[in-house]
Amino acid sequence: xxKVTQAQTEISVVEKEDVTLDCxxxxxxxxxxxxxxxxxxxxxxxxxxxxNSFDEQNEISGRYSWNFQKSTSSFNFxxxxxxxxxxxxxxxxxSGPQGHNxxxxxxxxxxxxxxxxxx
Amino acid sequence: EAGVTQFPSHSVIEKGxxxxxxxxxxxxxxxxxWYRRVMGKEIKFLLHFVKESKQDESGMPNNRFLAERxxxxxxxxxxxxxxxxxxxxxxxxxxxxxxxxxxxEQFFGPGTRLTVL
Numbered sequence: 317x318x319k320v321t322q323a324q325t326e327i328s329v330v331e332k333e334d335v336t337l338d339c340x341x342x343x344x345x346x347x348x349x350x351x352x353x354x355x356x357x358x359x360x361x362x363x364x365x366x367x368n369s370f371d372e373q374n375e376i377s378g379r380y381s382w383n384f385q386k387s388t389s390s391f392n393f394x395x396x397x398x399x400x401x402x403x404x405x406x407x408x409x410x411s412g413p414q415g416h417n418x419x420x421x422x423x424x425x426x427x428x429x430x431x432x433x434x435x
Numbered sequence: 436e437a438g439v440t441q442f443p444s445h446s447v448i449e450k451g452x453x454x455x456x457x458x459x460x461x462x463x464x465x466x467x468x469w470y471r472r473v474m475g476k477e478i479k480f481l482l483h484f485v486k487e488s489k490q491d492e493s494g495m496p497n498n499r500f501l502a503e504r505x506x507x508x509x510x511x512x513x514x515x516x517x518x519x520x521x522x523x524x525x526x527x528x529x530x531x532x533x534x535x536x537x538x539x540e541q542f543f544g545p546g547t548r549l550t551v552l
Contacts, residue, residue, distance in 0.1 A: 320477075353543075359524055360545040361478075407478060411541070421466055421530055421541055422491065425478040 318343045320410050322426035329398055330434050337393045337429045339408030345369075347413040350384065350391045351423065355405040367391065398433045405430050437461065439529050439544035447550045453515040456547045460509070460529030466490075467510050468530075468541065469502060473523035484510060485532070517551045524548050 319342040329335045341350065352364040365375065367384050375382050379396045395402055405428045411421060440459045448454050460467045469481040481500070482492040486507035495502070499518070504510040514521055524546045531539040 359548060361526060361543040363543070366540070409478075421539070422468065422480050422483055423470075423478075423528075423541065424480070425470075427475075427477040428472075 318424040320426035322429050324429045326430045328432045334396050339391045341410045345412045349411045351409040352393050353407045400433050403433045441544040441547050445548045451516045456512045458510045458527030464529035465532045466530040468528040470526040471523050522551045
């Protein structure tokens with residue numbers, strides 16, 4: 317079974333602070349994919365990043381960075397110099413290998429972390 | 436290329452009524468998934484269609500929920516009769532069929548916010 321744990325239910329920071337959202341996952345698959353999504357107040361899911369299990373390189377995209385560590389089954393997300401517009405619910409998700417099997421492509425999500433950035 | 440669309444964007448109904456949600460996947464995407472997020476909880480998988488066939492419906496909460504995908508194009512998710520605990524956001528996603536060595540992105544729709552009073 318797959319499981320994603322986002323231990324932080326809510327985080328509140330002041331604008332310009334850095335903030336890290338934690339994500340820990342469990343899976344028996346050797347090939348898998350990890351994702352982060354943002355859900356702003358408007359409700360849609362905004363895709364932020366996908367990582368496959370064979371690529372442990374960290375990634376930076378503007379103020380966003382991701383730290384994937386297979387040894388600790390973690391895929392943490394850091395926002396540098398946070399802004400009010402970053403306020404949203406952030407979801408970490410895990411998907412097994414794609415293929416013609418029952419779990420093909422199905423994503424397992426964490427509970428989400430609600431980030432509030434105050435001016 | 437148009438994205439995944441869902442209709443309606445919002446629905447407010449009373450307990451005991453019936454509601455039908457619709458999802459139009461991206462053209463050519465054989466895989467269609469339904470997920471939902473009830474208040475404050477995780478986004479949970481409901482079911483997966485491959486074309487018109489139900490590949491996995493292990494996440495359907497009970498028999499008040501019925502999903503269909505006639506002709507393998509759009510899908511509907513009917514809740515009958517709706518209960519208070521069905522309130523939440525229902526997401527649809529679609530992806531192409533997998534080809535060896537190629538990851539096929541799962542694209543999410545904007546969601547339908549269902550409120551049961």
